[in-house]
Amino acid sequence: MTVRLILAKGREKSLLRRHPWVFSGAVARMEGKAQLGETIDICDSQGKWLAKGAWSPESQIRARVWSWQADESIDIDFFVKRLQAAQQLRDWLAERDDLDSYRLIAGESDGLPGVTIDRFGTFLVMQLLSAGAEYQRAAIITALQKCYPDCAIYDRSDVSVRKKEGLELVQGPVTGEIPPPLLPITEHGMKLLVDIQTGHKTGYYLDQRDSRLATRRYAQNKRVLNCFSYTGGFAVSALLGGCTEVLSVDTSQAALDIARENVELNGLDLTKAQFVRDDVFKLLRRYRDEGEKFDLIVMDPPKFVENKNQLNGACRGYKDINMLAMQLLNPGGILLTFSCSGLMATDLFQKIIADAALDAQRDVQFIEQFRQAADHPVIASYPEGMYLKGFACRVL
Numbered sequence: 001m002t003v004r005l006i007l008a009k010g011r012e013k014s015l016l017r018r019h020p021w022v023f024s025g026a027v028a029r030m031e032g033k034a035q036l037g038e039t040i041d042i043c044d045s046q047g048k049w050l051a052k053g054a055w056s057p058e059s060q061i062r063a064r065v066w067s068w069q070a071d072e073s074i075d076i077d078f079f080v081k082r083l084q085a086a087q088q089l090r091d092w093l094a095e096r097d098d099l100d101s102y103r104l105i106a107g108e109s110d111g112l113p114g115v116t117i118d119r120f121g122t123f124l125v126m127q128l129l130s131a132g133a134e135y136q137r138a139a140i141i142t143a144l145q146k147c148y149p150d151c152a153i154y155d156r157s158d159v160s161v162r163k164k165e166g167l168e169l170v171q172g173p174v175t176g177e178i179p180p181p182l183l184p185i186t187e188h189g190m191k192l193l194v195d196i197q198t199g200h201k202t203g204y205y206l207d208q209r210d211s212r213l214a215t216r217r218y219a220q221n222k223r224v225l226n227c228f229s230y231t232g233g234f235a236v237s238a239l240l241g242g243c244t245e246v247l248s249v250d251t252s253q254a255a256l257d258i259a260r261e262n263v264e265l266n267g268l269d270l271t272k273a274q275f276v277r278d279d280v281f282k283l284l285r286r287y288r289d290e291g292e293k294f295d296l297i298v299m300d301p302p303k304f305v306e307n308k309n310q311l312n313g314a315c316r317g318y319k320d321i322n323m324l325a326m327q328l329l330n331p332g333g334i335l336l337t338f339s340c341s342g343l344m345a346t347d348l349f350q351k352i353i354a355d356a357a358l359d360a361q362r363d364v365q366f367i368e369q370f371r372q373a374a375d376h377p378v379i380a381s382y383p384e385g386m387y388l389k390g391f392a393c394r395v396l
Contacts, residue, residue, distance in 0.1 A: 003032035003040045004047075005055070005063055012044040015051060015065070018381035020108050022053065022063040036166055037135025039066065039074045054113070054132020058166035064113035064132050074136065079112070079143035086110045087147070090119075093375055101185040101194070102375040103206050109379040114165075115140065118202040120194055123179050124148060125202040128157045131165045141174060152176025156202050171197075182258065184265065188213045190236050191265045193258050200230060207372040207388050208233070208300065211338065214370065215298060216241030218334045218392065222295035225249070225287075225328065227280045227321070232259025232273075234298045234336075239268045243296070247274045249283055284324035297325045299337040300390075304344075311343055318349065319356045326360035326395050335393040338370065342387035349389055357395075368392035 007015075011026035022042060034040050034055040042051045042063055049070055053063035066074045083105070090102050104124070105117035114130025124144055128134045134157075144153055153174040162169055179196040186192075187209055196203040212233045219241030226235045229248035232255075238246045248259050256275040263273045276283065280301070299321060304314035318339060325335050339349045350366070357364040370390035378385035 003034040009045040020065040037131035056131035083147045108382045109385045209373040212237045219243040224296045225294045226298045249276045322356035323360045326362045329395045338390035346389045363396040365394040
């Protein structure tokens, strides 16, 4: 008999709205014992069946919903169906935008909570981030092999969030050949090198694809500062857009070296590109004090907030770097600024930019809004899936 999780009275409302998480405070009791990640039935306080989910006793999210259908088994066929449904959207996007790389599975929004799978050419890079995903590891890998027999699978489940689930970090080849140190991919006519084995996330920030393309529209005849540049995708796009100069800033020399290779790979003028290894916060202050000026600044920092306790500090950090950026822009200059912190709501981020403008003593017009690319969809019942937000700001 399947183990049952019984919710406290009145705590079924979010599940009735098909939100896929059950928090620890909503659990009244467990009937039976389940292993870490095992599939359980989720029931309301009266014992009425609501969903099938994965049990995660060490996480604040005690269960993640696999299925809303009582007769659906969580097996290889289940994962094959989810993969096939997800691929339909990606096929359309890949053809529309001439892509060979994209996010294939975006966790909860593709019906597979805790599962992230990115495709880079013939390599599938997976991250199993929840206890349930790890428990179903063998079934997920078999489903991937069935759906993508010509692809190699590489595991990048080396993300610290696994520790909250009681899981160890895992990384390495699963099936097929090992990815090369740098794999070229194609995005909107750009060639970009991806480090699957040791790069950020699964190797690249696929979610910023649309924002990188938008940069071209703003770059013509502009002097560009590309902050937190990583491997230079925004810099390549700015050069393709006709900028006069682009300075890419990052703390990682290895990332900057790849950024230089990316400029060369696209046949662009290296004399228009500079690569600066420095702390962005310190460099912005130095540039301000030295009177440096730019026409376009890209501000794409890493996640500043991992939990609600860090939100106030993150707000100060975002405000600081955006204020400094505004002070460096010529009148009428453009700031493309982003936050990938899921706990940072879009309206709060907009308010932070407005506050930064006051401190910088500059007027700002919001002229365009950005979000994660369409291969990172957000299912309506799970608004938390909307984590990346950004604005194009005209600074007067």
